[in-house]
Amino acid sequence: MKKLCIYILLISIGVKVNAQDLNARVQVLAPKIQSTNKRIFDQLAGAMKDFLTGHKWCADPILPEERFDCTFILTVTNWDGNSTFSGTMQVQSSRPVYNSSYTSTLLLFNDKDVDFTYDQGQTIDYSDQQFTSNLSSIMAYYAYIIIGMDYDSFSRYGGTPYFNAAQNVVNLAQTGSYKGWKAFDSDINRYWLAENLNDKAYAPMRSLMYDYHRNGLDVMADNAGKGLKVIEGLLPILAQVDRTQIGSTFPAVFFSAKSDELVSLLSGASAQDKVQAMNDLNKADPANGDKYQALSKN
Secondary structure, eight states: OHHHHHHHHHHHHTSOOSOOOEEEEEEEEOTTOOOSOOHHHHHHHHHHHHHHHHSOOOSSOOOGGGOEEEEEEEEEEEEOSSSEEEEEEEEEEEEEOTTSSOEEEEEEEEEEEEEEEOOTTOOOOOOSSSOOOHHHHHHHHHHHHHHHHHHHHHSTTTTHHHHHHHHHHHHHHTTSOOTTSSGGGOSSSHHHHHHHHTOGGGHHHHHHHHIIIIIIIHHHTTOHHHHHHHHHHHHHHHHHSOOSSTTOHHHHHHHHHHHHHHHHHHTTSOHHHHHHHHHHHHHHOGGGHHHHGGGGTO
């Protein structure tokens, strides 16, 4: 039954219809490219935005105010002057916090393996049944990841069908020769993020995403102390996640999105709780230790 549901989801969200799920902003930058014809980069940005906003990615009906806010910034580092491009892509998504004007970052990922072909004026095609192009697969992959993370933040493990869909994109991309889709390409890449999100070993972190947002952030407008206590109580779970193993991408993505927010939130805790939070965060995320030191100075 589960496989049937996933199949129906893949069919329904792969069809191009007049419905918009993603509120996507797209930028294409090419600061190092020396060319008199840079119009192609504007056309590429437009084609990418049309692709992201013109597909029905989500199985549920999405109202305009419920669209998933996200930003794609493609920085082109190499272009052959024709149709072959390579560069990096920063993907960011956020969700609103209940009863406030604040939005919380869910995903902040810098993809270093973005290579593709694109012809000027081309419509970007995609299929959930076969690998058609690397650019469309990369964007479809992140569309599913963005929606899955949003669903996980509103319903415990609610993003599972979309993480399965992202894994399907990874599996289909194995037939291509592009980097970023295979385990041995890098310790942190698209392969490993999808693998982590579908791995039961990281289920506690996915459960934490729900508690952090629904029982923590969403509560704070009405009861700041209660919401903060929930978030403080989640920190030991983060400290238990083994970030030393190869391919431990989900924890890195979490802290990339949340490290600054955590410091801002926890600065309102008591002196004793701030010290404990700093110790937990330093253990869980030593790479951002300098940021967490600020908790000892407030």
